[in-house]
Structures are given as structure tokens and as C-alpha cells.
Amino acid sequence: MSLLKDSNSTLLFPNLFPDQFKTHHGTVYVYFEAATVILTLVLLGQLLEAKAHGKTNSAIKELLKLSPSNAIRIRDGKESTVNIDEIIKGDLLRIKPGEKIPVDGSIIEGEAVIDESMITGEPVPVEKTKGDQVRSGTINGNRTFLMLAEKVGSETLLAQIIEMVNNASRSKAPIQKLADRISGYFVPIVVLISVLTFVLWAIYGPDPALVYALVNAIAVLIIACPCALGLATPMSVMVGVGKGAQLGILFKNAEALEKMNAIDTLVIDKTGTLTEGKPSVEKVVSTTGELNEAEILQRIVSLNKNSEHPLAEATIRYGIVQKVSASPVTDFESVTGKGVTARMAGEQLSLGNKKLMEKIGAAISPEVENSVNLEQKKGKTVSYLAIGKQVAGFIVISDQIKPSSSSAIKSLQKEGLEVIMFTGDNEYTAKAVSESLKLNGFKAQMLPEDKFSEIRKLQEAGRKVAMAGDGINDAPALSQADIGIAMGTGTDVAIQSSALTLINGDLGGIWKAKALSRKVMSNIRGNLFFALGYNILGIPIAAGALYPVFGILLSPMLAALAMSLSSVSVILNSLRLKK
Incomplete structure (x- = not known):
């Protein structure tokens, strides 16, 4: 844009410019084509960035698609197709083969095989019979059944998942503070480098020195892009949170996503967490x-x-x-x-x-x-x-131990986590479960306040503690832990007290959450490296550092292209998390 203004000035007021800016015919150099190319490249970069950015929140878009628009309601023995916004608690609904379940409720007649993979991340369909819970957005198999609507609108699990994913995507991870501090110093430093570039070229540059000084100073301003630095963290967080939702892992905020990577101790409740919770x-x-x-x-x-x-x-x-x-x-x-x-x-x-x-x-x-x-x-x-x-x-x-508990605990221990069980049950029962699962330790006959104080002791000893539970009595401990992990099959109080929710209540989700957190943090560091490394390399080249040795100068047009591609590269790197 500054080149365009300079071009207009040279066209209208050529006598204002020093002789170094004039050709041998006495006319002043204009940069209309350079300004046009620069603007085109910048707009192209923004277009590519917008398209790539759109892919980062694809998980939310896919979740929104899960909810059907209509459902079959039965009233006074008559069936009618209604919009899901018209469904109220207590309505009787008929779900046909292949249809999406419109709201949360329970089966009151018939049986079904439900595909819950879009919510729990588990690919195996689940058999449901009379009295079992069904969730909005899941897909019915090849049978017809009647269900009672129990949670509608914003109360459904799907609606809560979408809200949690949206909130988490917009939140800031603690590592974002580092990027913000760097950005705060970045702009004034770049302006200073641009001014120094102009001064040094004007004093020591070859003829026409002022022309070289102006072009190189503008190239520094164009190539120095804080956008890539600003996108480094939020893009990774957005993709990571969306990927977690697809796996049945709901992070309440970006801080939980980052903290999960540092966890070294996992405290777990017994009933409903290690066991089926169906005694x-x-x-x-x-x-x-x-x-x-x-x-x-x-x-x-x-x-x-x-x-x-x-x-x-x-x-x-x-x-x-x-x-x-x-x-x-x-x-x-x-x-x-x-x-x-x-x-x-x-x-x-x-x-x-x-x-x-x-x-x-x-x-x-x-x-x-x-x-x-x-x-x-x-x-x-x-x-x-x-x-x-x-x-x-x-x-x-x-209460049978969940089939997945043993393998999940082994995987977590291989990750370096120490797994300890806190339970209100007696010493003998706790010991039998601990030995069966080969836990690192256990404490029995624990009251809610005991779990709370024991977790605080672990934290005071320098441990980073995650607590997994599903009951009301787990809520204080879940709040005290560095990361509270609620089983999605548990109580609303436990879920509200937690930073992380496992929708299907499977401990294997903790291992997935730990792995996802590690990959997201690695991705963020990669983005920051790309953004900073790009500027560290690009700014000296734009300032003319290669000219004394190689005689190479960076055109402002190429600087504009490099600036645009830097932001796109950060987003494309973030999108790798989807795989």
C-alpha cells in the first residue's frame, strides 16, 4: 500500500523527489505493477488462509450435522412428523431403521443396535433394550423402537458437546501467553529494523542509495508478519479440541488440553470408573x-x-x-x-x-x-x-471390572503415569481390585474430604495429578486435581467439576487424551518455531543481508508472497492433527 501511495506521489509531484529517484529522462520511478502484485499476493494469502482456517473447525460442523431436523411423534395413538424444536419432555417418539435419534431419552418398547461412534469415538455398535438410554445424534440400526424424550434442546448430550467444543476452541492455552508476549515486542522491533535498514542503506548503499534504502525498508515491513505468530496456538487448539470430540474426549478449555501433557499421576475412583458401575x-x-x-x-x-x-x-x-x-x-x-x-x-x-x-x-x-x-x-x-x-x-x-480397564491402565503406566485408586470401599475389596489390575497403589475407606486432602498432598510433593471419577462424592477431588476427568456415564455434578469428560466412560480415553495433548503441544511448538524461524530468517534477507556476499536483494513482491505463505503454513501444520 505504501508503494501505491509513493507511485501516486511520483506521478503527481515528481519534483519533490531527490535526483536518485529519477531516471535519466528526469522522470520518477513508479511502482504500480509492484503495488498491484503485492496486494494480489496478500489477498491470495488471505484466501488460502481462510480456506485452511475453515477446515480447522470441521469437527464442530460435523457435530452440527448429526442432529436431525425432524422426528416422528406419537400422540393419542396418531403419528406425525414434527420439527425437533417442537419435541418436549415426555413425548413418545418412533425411531425407524437408519434414522438419527433426535433427542436424549430411553427405550420403552423394542430393541435396537445403535451406532454411537460419532459421539463416543467407538466404532462397534451398541445393543440397546427396554430401559436403556439413547442419545441425540446417534444412528439407529435395522430395527424400529419407541423412545421417551427425556432431554431436549440444549439439555441433550450432543448440544452440550457442541457447546463445550465451541468454548474450548475459543479459550486460550497458557502457552498462548508466551506468543502474546513475543508479539508485543515484535512490532516495535520490526519498525526499528526497518528504520535502521533505511538509514544503513542510505549511508553505505550503492547508488541510487536512497532507492535501495526505501525498497529494502518496505520489504522488511512486508515480510515481517505477526499473523503466523498469532495463529500458532489457537489453530492447534481448535483442531485438537475438535479431534478430541471425535474420539469421545471433551476438553472444557485449552488450559486442560495443555495441562494434560504434564500429568504424571492418575488417581481413579473404583465404582463406575474401574468397574462397570452396574453392580x-x-x-x-x-x-x-x-x-x-x-x-x-x-x-x-x-x-x-x-x-x-x-x-x-x-x-x-x-x-x-x-x-x-x-x-x-x-x-x-x-x-x-x-x-x-x-x-x-x-x-x-x-x-x-x-x-x-x-x-x-x-x-x-x-x-x-x-x-x-x-x-x-x-x-x-x-x-x-x-x-x-x-x-x-x-x-x-x-461390580464387574470393565474389560477395558486392565489394558488402559497398562497403556497409561507405559506412558510413565503412576496409577493409584482411591475408594470408599473397604480395604479387602480395594486390595483385590488393585492386585487384579496391577495398580501402583490404593487407599481404601476414603471419604470425599480424604480424597481431596490426599490429592493436595500429592500436589504439594510436586506431582501433577489427574483425578478420574463419576460420582457426587468425587466432585471435591475432581476440582482439586490439576485435571479432573469425569466419566460421561456419571453424574452431572462430577462432569461440571471436571476439566475433561470421557463420553463413553472408558479409561482408555485418558490414554487417548494424554496422547492428544502431547501431539497438540508438539504441534504448537512446531508452529511457534515456524513463525519465529520464518521471521528470523526472512527479516535479515529482506533488509539486504545477502547483498554484500551474493548480490541478492529481496523484492517486496516476493516478501509479500512469503508473508502470505507463512500464515498458511502454520494452519496446514495444525491440520496435521486431524490425522
Whole structure:
């Protein structure tokens, strides 16, 4: 642009210029063709940059395409096709073979094989039956089923994923501060170099010295591009966050994406994280002659009717199978990390672990404790039932370890991570699970505040700690950890307290997140190297550093081309993360 202004000036006011700028005919050199080429090259660079930039947020575009526009709703026995914006909670929807599921809900009639790869990143379709959850954006297989709409609009998992990806893409990684500081010094330094270039060429350059001085000073200004430096971090973050979403890994912000690379210790909860989170009752035992197993189970079911814990859900399901119905209770209280208490028909009932029994003053006989210990050594969870201050029985619950947990932990340990389990379960059960999975260590009978304080101790010892959990009781520890990792199958509280969410609740996602973080950080460093290296090499050449030895000067037109390509090269390097 400055060349264009100079050309206009030389055309209208030629006498203002020194003789060095004039030809032997007395006319002044004009640079209309150079200005045109420079502007064309700059615009071409911006076009290429825009096209490449458009590919960086392709993951968000693909997520937006997942949501269908219409659905079949059933009301008063009649089917009608409606826009998904018209669907409300409680609507009955028919999903036909090959259709995308419009909202989140549960199957109430029929069976299905659902392709959830677009959300979880897992390619194997999942079989679903009555009562199972289905998610918006996933694809039905070759069967028809009826579903109940439970979450619509912004409440659906797909909508939350899109929002999280958008927010994370716009956030700044801590390493961006380095690029910002460099950019803050970059512009004044370049202007200073341009002025020095003009002065040195004007004093020491060959004739016409002023012409050389002006052209080279302009070349320095053109080739020095802070754009590539500014794009180095956000482009990598945008592509990395999008790639994570495709793999079923949701980063809350760019800071989490960067911090994940530095994690050296992983703390994991047991239930729902290492295990399936779908416990089942194995047996109910009465420890007194006053009540039989059915009566013990009836009290346990009545207590657990008001609890959200996965173990409580298991007892309720078992009660349905055994045709045991719950009775109403009063004064229900959930004692975090210990169990629950309530009153039923004049009885004070307490259901929970040994710590709860100690709290209420209920003595456990040596015979009962030995029987419980035998079950716990097999990796099973046992809850005591006390009536008043007398232990009346216990229930044995098993929760299978996820098939993927063992291989995921091995992969994480190969990455150099120390994997430790914190659980509220007893010492015997925790030891059995730890030995089975070959963990680096475990701590049992942990209350939420214990997990919180232990993580803080690890951090004070210089560890970079990630915590993976899925329950309400994990929320304080998730918030304290350097990176909180929530299982997507867990509670909303755990997910909100976390910086990273694994949609399918698979520990293998942590290994993927660690690998992705490492590649993104490597990509950012590569971008910064390209951007800085380009300027370190380009500016001296534009200033004429090669002229004394090789007699080479850089044309402002070539400087414009190099400047445009520098930004494009940074974006293309970022796009490599998609592969």
C-alpha cells in the first residue's frame, strides 16, 4: 500500500523527489505493477488462509450435522412428523431403521443396535433394550423402537458437546501467553529494523542509495508478519479440541488440553470408573434369628428407594426380581461416604459400611465380620443393615471390572503415569481390585474430604495429578486435581467439576487424551518455531543481508508472497492433527 501511495506521489509531484529517484529522462520511478502484485499476493494469502482456517473447525460442523431436523411423534395413538424444536419432555417418539435419534431419552418398547461412534469415538455398535438410554445424534440400526424424550434442546448430550467444543476452541492455552508476549515486542522491533535498514542503506548503499534504502525498508515491513505468530496456538487448539470430540474426549478449555501433557499421576475412583458401575446383588444374609432374608431385603430396598448411589439401584432391581416392595420411610439421610439412615414403621434403620456402624454405635460380632471379610477379599462390596444399634444382616454386591480397564491402565503406566485408586470401599475389596489390575497403589475407606486432602498432598510433593471419577462424592477431588476427568456415564455434578469428560466412560480415553495433548503441544511448538524461524530468517534477507556476499536483494513482491505463505503454513501444520 505504501508503494501505491509513493507511485501516486511520483506521478503527481515528481519534483519533490531527490535526483536518485529519477531516471535519466528526469522522470520518477513508479511502482504500480509492484503495488498491484503485492496486494494480489496478500489477498491470495488471505484466501488460502481462510480456506485452511475453515477446515480447522470441521469437527464442530460435523457435530452440527448429526442432529436431525425432524422426528416422528406419537400422540393419542396418531403419528406425525414434527420439527425437533417442537419435541418436549415426555413425548413418545418412533425411531425407524437408519434414522438419527433426535433427542436424549430411553427405550420403552423394542430393541435396537445403535451406532454411537460419532459421539463416543467407538466404532462397534451398541445393543440397546427396554430401559436403556439413547442419545441425540446417534444412528439407529435395522430395527424400529419407541423412545421417551427425556432431554431436549440444549439439555441433550450432543448440544452440550457442541457447546463445550465451541468454548474450548475459543479459550486460550497458557502457552498462548508466551506468543502474546513475543508479539508485543515484535512490532516495535520490526519498525526499528526497518528504520535502521533505511538509514544503513542510505549511508553505505550503492547508488541510487536512497532507492535501495526505501525498497529494502518496505520489504522488511512486508515480510515481517505477526499473523503466523498469532495463529500458532489457537489453530492447534481448535483442531485438537475438535479431534478430541471425535474420539469421545471433551476438553472444557485449552488450559486442560495443555495441562494434560504434564500429568504424571492418575488417581481413579473404583465404582463406575474401574468397574462397570452396574453392580448386582449376589445374596442377602440375616445375622439374627428374628428376621429372614426377605425381611432384611425389604428394609434395605425401603432405605435405598431414596438414594442415587449405583449400589442402591442394584438393591432396588434385586428387590423387584424377588418381588419385594418398598415401604415408606421418614427422616432419610445420606451420610456421604458411609451409607444411609432413615426411620421405617418405628424402626431406626442404618445401611452402610463399617464406618457407619461405628458412627451409630452398632457392634459387629466377630463371626459376622469374618463372613464379611471373606466376601470382601473376593473383591465384593458388603453393606451392613442395622436396626437401632444391632446389626441385623448384610447384603453382598459385586461390580464387574470393565474389560477395558486392565489394558488402559497398562497403556497409561507405559506412558510413565503412576496409577493409584482411591475408594470408599473397604480395604479387602480395594486390595483385590488393585492386585487384579496391577495398580501402583490404593487407599481404601476414603471419604470425599480424604480424597481431596490426599490429592493436595500429592500436589504439594510436586506431582501433577489427574483425578478420574463419576460420582457426587468425587466432585471435591475432581476440582482439586490439576485435571479432573469425569466419566460421561456419571453424574452431572462430577462432569461440571471436571476439566475433561470421557463420553463413553472408558479409561482408555485418558490414554487417548494424554496422547492428544502431547501431539497438540508438539504441534504448537512446531508452529511457534515456524513463525519465529520464518521471521528470523526472512527479516535479515529482506533488509539486504545477502547483498554484500551474493548480490541478492529481496523484492517486496516476493516478501509479500512469503508473508502470505507463512500464515498458511502454520494452519496446514495444525491440520496435521486431524490425522
